[in-house]
Amino acid sequence: xxxxxxxxxxxxxxxxxxxxxxxxxHEMETGYRPGANGEVLPRDIIRRFVCRxxxxxxxQAELFPAISANPFISFTTVATExxxxxxxxxxxxxxxxxxxxxxxxx
Amino acid sequence: MTRRRAARAALALAVAMPxxxxxxxxxxxxxxxxxxxxxxxxxxxxxxxxxxxxxxxxAQPAGPAGRSCAGCHGEAAASMRGxxxxxxxxxxxxxxxxxxxxxxxxxxxxQQGAPPLARESPDxxxxxxxxxxxxxxxxxxxxPDPGLAPFRARGEAxxxxxxxxxxLSCAQCHEDRAGGRLGGxxxxxxxxxxxxxxxxxxQRIGSLQRRLRNCMVGVRAEPFAFGAPEYVEIELFLMxxxxxxxxxxxxxxx
Numbered sequence: 001x002x003x004x005x006x007x008x009x010x011x012x013x014x015x016x017x018x019x020x021x022x023x024x025x026h027e028m029e030t031g032y033r034p035g036a037n038g039e040v041l042p043r044d045i046i047r048r049f050v051c052r053x054x055x056x057x058x059x060q061a062e063l064f065p066a067i068s069a070n071p072f073i074s075f076t077t078v079a080t081e082x083x084x085x086x087x088x089x090x091x092x093x094x095x096x097x098x099x100x101x102x103x104x105x106x
Numbered sequence: 107m108t109r110r111r112a113a114r115a116a117l118a119l120a121v122a123m124p125x126x127x128x129x130x131x132x133x134x135x136x137x138x139x140x141x142x143x144x145x146x147x148x149x150x151x152x153x154x155x156x157x158x159x160x161x162x163x164x165a166q167p168a169g170p171a172g173r174s175c176a177g178c179h180g181e182a183a184a185s186m187r188g189x190x191x192x193x194x195x196x197x198x199x200x201x202x203x204x205x206x207x208x209x210x211x212x213x214x215x216x217q218q219g220a221p222p223l224a225r226e227s228p229d230x231x232x233x234x235x236x237x238x239x240x241x242x243x244x245x246x247x248x249x250p251d252p253g254l255a256p257f258r259a260r261g262e263a264x265x266x267x268x269x270x271x272x273x274l275s276c277a278q279c280h281e282d283r284a285g286g287r288l289g290g291x292x293x294x295x296x297x298x299x300x301x302x303x304x305x306x307x308x309q310r311i312g313s314l315q316r317r318l319r320n321c322m323v324g325v326r327a328e329p330f331a332f333g334a335p336e337y338v339e340i341e342l343f344l345m346x347x348x349x350x351x352x353x354x355x356x357x358x359x360x
Contacts, residue, residue, distance in 0.1 A: 069152075069309035
């Protein structure tokens with residue numbers, strides 16, 4: 001399991017714009033770099049990031065080889081109701097990780 | 107005093123001036139506001155991933171005895187506070203200075219009976235970062251043990267020795283020309299107060315030894331092997347030079 005730093009407010013007022021920041025540990029090997037033996041290292045990157053608020057997708061991103069290691073993604077959404085936020089990263093070599101955070105809306 | 111001697115004394119004074127004139131200034135001050143913000147926000151500082159990893163390793167049993175770091179040292183927040191600020195410290199057993207990573211290695215092989223972790227391996231960096239993180243904000247306070255004096259002097263000699271095809275010493279850039287520019291980059295004073303740190307250029311966390319190797323390769327000198335005593339001596343001198351600066355581990359640098 002990759003380490004994750006997720007910054008999600010625990011609670012928010014209804015209608016408030018909340019900022020979410022997600023940082024995940026990943027090499028993001030581009031597939032263009034030669035290794036110590038001169039052979040090109042195979043690509044190993046995260047391809048997709050999806051954030052669901054309840055059942056609704058509020059943010060998603062496609063990632064490419066030019067994105068640096070340990071990708072940091074920051075975005076905002078509007079707090080509408082108390083629900084679980086689900087974060088899912090998926091990528092090469094079957095990489096998949098899901099994290100959840102509960103947001104209480106008052 | 108002969109005239110030549112007087113001239114030499116004046117020259118020595120002039121050479122000594124830059125360091126005396128400049129108060130130690132952390133590389134943090136030289137960075138742009140974006141990277142400073144990145145370092146200061148624990149949720150955006152990628153070095154914190156290693157600290158997290160180190161926290162898990164701290165509690166994980168290793169070796170045949172199945173003992174973890176926490177088994178002897180307990181809560182790192184209490185037992186490891188200030189440890190990074192006084193390393194490299196004098197090690198009575200070997201009669202030589204030992205750096206923080208070396209100390210962790212020693213504990214691992216002798217107390218836990220576990221195989222040593224390779225220098226610059228993610229696990230050793232994570233443990234060092236976690237331990238050093240407990241001293242964040244504390245001033246660098248070099249070990250006053252008199253036994254360290256000859257090693258510190260040797261470290262200073264290494265710092266001032268010209269090396270490599272470019273025939274440059276550490277001091278020529280990081281003392282005489284600190285604050286100036288090398289290409290587009292600002293030359294910092296070269297203080298070791300944030301290691302292990304996350305370097306954007308490396309895209310990962312790395313040790314002071316890796317950073318020293320970087321400069322040695324830069325002046326086209328043959329770098330010492332990881333874990334070489336010369337690095338510990340240089341670190342010893344650099345820490346005494348940085349006395350008073352706050353520990354920033356895990357720092358972020360461009």
